[in-house]
Amino acid sequence: MSCAQKKVVLITGCSSGIGLSLAVRLASDPGKNYKVYATMRDLEKKERLLESVKGLHRDTLDVLQMDVTDHSSVLRARDKVQEGHVDILVCNAGVGLMGPLELQEAEVMRSVLEVNLFGTLQTLQAFIPNMKSRREGHILVTGSTGGLHGLPFSEVYCASKFAIEGACESLAVLLQQFNVHVSLIECGPVNTNFLENLQKVELGDSSLDALDPLTRSLYQSFMMHCGSVFQNVAQDTEEIVKVFLEAIESPEPAFRYYTSEAAHPLVKLKTTRLDGLDYIREIGKITFPQDQEESQQDRV
Incomplete structure (x- = not known):
């Protein structure tokens, strides 16, 4: 396939995890159907990506510096796209935050919103006008089940993903008028270094001493629950990449893709029982099972 026929893909957050795996997969496409611009904030982290493609894809992969929280950085990366346009934009850069809300510093909360929300919006601002003018394009955003339903001790992260x-959703309504598709790839726990890089209050942190005993106990239960979830049900990045490929290759992409069916019951519960109480109780049972049992015993 000639360079003119290749689909031009730009992906944010490619230093590790989903972004890295997707960039490698598309750049390694046997038919060379894609030209991939893999972007990351810190180019010193590009070695893992380059090692994964082993230098064999110089005609299908370029690595660009791009900090989604820096508007000028986003524009510089956009202007380095040799083809002058992007067919497929993947907004993948994101960070996590976990801990009791009372202990979160304003600057840390702001940084999560800067990356997850404003970083994504700034990226969209930069690339949407060209897609509109060309009357074609596909935007994929790495979503999260934390954007579909709330999780305790994850208020700031969930707020950014909500x-x-x-x-x-708002953009999808508008951009359908321009033949531009928007797809959310809703991920649950994934076996990446996301959990390692997650900003969180550690259980032994002295700041927890400022909390009431019940909150400390519930946080400990939640952290144990999260560890169990990541150990037992977290998906490999290759499973996630397959869902991205399904969306990318579809002639009529859906708005929302789920990487796992595990979220379906909770999403249905939230949308069918409109008062919200059944969902709140169910999440409590799932995330604090031991405390629920003790509470019931106390009532008996």
Whole structure:
């Protein structure tokens, strides 16, 4: 396939995890159907990506510096796309935050919103006008089940992901008029270094001493629950990449893709029982099972 026929793909957050795996997969496409611009904030982290493609894909992969929180950085990366346009934009850069809300510093909360929300919006601002003018394009955003339903001790992270859901739904309504598709890839726990890089209050942190005993106990239960979830049900990145490929290769992409069916019951519960109480109780049972049992015993 000639360079003119290749689909031009730009992906944010490619230093590790989903972004890296997707960039490698598309750049390694046997038919060379894609030209991939893999972007990351810190180019010193590009070695893992380059090692994964082993230098065999110089005609299908370029690595660009791009900090989604820096508007000028986003524009510089956009202007380095040799083809002058992007057919497929993947907004994947994101960070996590976990811990009791009372202990979160304003600057840390702001940084999560800067990356997950404003970083995504700034990226969309930069690339949407060209897609509109060309009357074609596909935007894929790495979503999260934390954007579909709330999780305790994840208020700031969920707030950022809930906001992305609203932004993407709003854009999808508009951009269908321009033949531009928007797809959210809703991921649950994934076996990446996301959990390692997650900003969180550690269980032994002295700041927890400022909390009431019940909150400390519930946080400990939640952290144990998260460890169990990541150990037992987290998906490999290759499973996630397959869902991205399904969306990318579809002639009529859906708005929302789920990487796992595990989220379906909770999403249905939330949308069918409109008062919200059944969902709140169910999440409590799932995330604090031991505390639920003790509470019931106390009542007996």
